[in-house]
Amino acid sequence: MSKAKISVIVPIYNVEKYLNRCVDSILAQTLTDIEIILVDDGSPDGCGKICDEYAEKDGRVKVVHKKNGGLSSARNAGLDVAEGEYISFLDSDDWLENDGLRKLYNKATETNVDFVRFRPYKANWPNLPELAPYTDGTPCELRPGYYDRNDIEREVLVRVLTTNSMTLGPTVSACMALYKSSFIRENNLRFDEEIKNSEDVIFSAQVAYCANSFYYIEEAGIYCYFYNETSISKGFKPDRFEKLKNLSYACEKLFAGRDNGFYDKQLAILRWYIILNCISERDKLPSFKEKRRHCLNIVNDPFAKKIKLKLSELNVPLKMKLLMICVKLKLVTIIALV
Numbered sequence: 001m002s003k004a005k006i007s008v009i010v011p012i013y014n015v016e017k018y019l020n021r022c023v024d025s026i027l028a029q030t031l032t033d034i035e036i037i038l039v040d041d042g043s044p045d046g047c048g049k050i051c052d053e054y055a056e057k058d059g060r061v062k063v064v065h066k067k068n069g070g071l072s073s074a075r076n077a078g079l080d081v082a083e084g085e086y087i088s089f090l091d092s093d094d095w096l097e098n099d100g101l102r103k104l105y106n107k108a109t110e111t112n113v114d115f116v117r118f119r120p121y122k123a124n125w126p127n128l129p130e131l132a133p134y135t136d137g138t139p140c141e142l143r144p145g146y147y148d149r150n151d152i153e154r155e156v157l158v159r160v161l162t163t164n165s166m167t168l169g170p171t172v173s174a175c176m177a178l179y180k181s182s183f184i185r186e187n188n189l190r191f192d193e194e195i196k197n198s199e200d201v202i203f204s205a206q207v208a209y210c211a212n213s214f215y216y217i218e219e220a221g222i223y224c225y226f227y228n229e230t231s232i233s234k235g236f237k238p239d240r241f242e243k244l245k246n247l248s249y250a251c252e253k254l255f256a257g258r259d260n261g262f263y264d265k266q267l268a269i270l271r272w273y274i275i276l277n278c279i280s281e282r283d284k285l286p287s288f289k290e291k292r293r294h295c296l297n298i299v300n301d302p303f304a305k306k307i308k309l310k311l312s313e314l315n316v317p318l319k320m321k322l323l324m325i326c327v328k329l330k331l332v333t334i335i336a337l338v
Contacts, residue, residue: 004033005031007078007088008037009078009087009090010022010037010039010091011075012039012043012047013042013071014044016045018093024095025097029101030099031101031105036060037064038061042066071196073193076191085181086179088179089175094224094225097222097224100221103221104118108178111146113146117142117216118177118178120175120176120223121222144217145215146213149211161263162269164314164315168198169208172201174191187206187210189210195246241298241301245301245303276323276327279294292333296332298327319338323338
């Protein structure tokens with residue numbers, strides 16, 4: 001039996017409500033020479049049984065049942081058994097359009113790049129029209145087309161972690177790309193299982209750092225990114241700051257001082273991004289007292305004291321700069337109110 005063209009890795013945890021839609025969208029692909037790897041990450045609901053039922057019905061489906069270890073662990077478990085020429089990651093509450101994988105595979109084989117990047121579409125997002133193109137509203141977009149190594153260094157690595165506009169880099173999200181399997185293996189690209197929040201940041205940065213080429217397409221009809229209010233990325237999480245600090249430390253371990261300090265400014269911006277992002281979580285708390293306590297814990301943390309970055313180096317609104325000054329001065333009451 002010949003090797004599948006694409007291995008689609010789906011990490012699964014507590015998504016019984018959406019799992020059929022996700023898997024059915026893969027089975028309905030016009031590119032049929034694929035393998036579907038369903039990783040049941042110790043899901044407490046009926047997901048494990050649903051996965052096994054799919055495997056019984058279709059020989060292209062592989063199921064991995066494992067103890068819960070988080071998204072990174074589940075994706076790595078999928079990588080361990082993937083045998084396709086290319087690798088795709090699909091979140092279990094999202095879905096693919098019928099011709100999505102064929103479009104990606106055709107572009108990947110036509111250009112022979114290390115990975116193909118694409119823009120997904122949003123589904124069920126508040127205050128947005130259905131299937132609006134995904135954008136974070138920042139100037140970190142990619143130009144469509146082919147990127148060689150010089151292009152990557154000039155246009156991507158200069159902002160691969162963060163941008164001067166206080167956003168994450170332009171290649172974040174493992175789900176928004178199709179990767180050549182040999183590229184993943186040869187560069188030993190894995191997800192850091194110690195990182196439990198924003199796992200894609202460090203993985204995607206390493207992908208861009210290692211790549212000799214990639215292609216970015218704007219074409220519609222590939223991936224639908226569903227807004228799931230109950231997903232692990234939504235809602236207030238009291239341990240989120242600690243988890244994101246670990247992300248920053250891991251990025252610093254990998255990139256600090258690399259290429260003569262080329263990434264140091266991006267790492268400093270990443271610290272500010274994490275601080276401000278976690279402070280914004282105050283809006284999910286019900287009382288001013290809780291908001292103030294939340295902000296106080298952040299500004300008093302040593303993590304917030306060691307940022308060597310002039311605010312003049314950032315291209316952010318005045319309101320954000322004023323908030324950053326309040327953080328530096330520990331004006332907690334103001335921070336909790338604004």
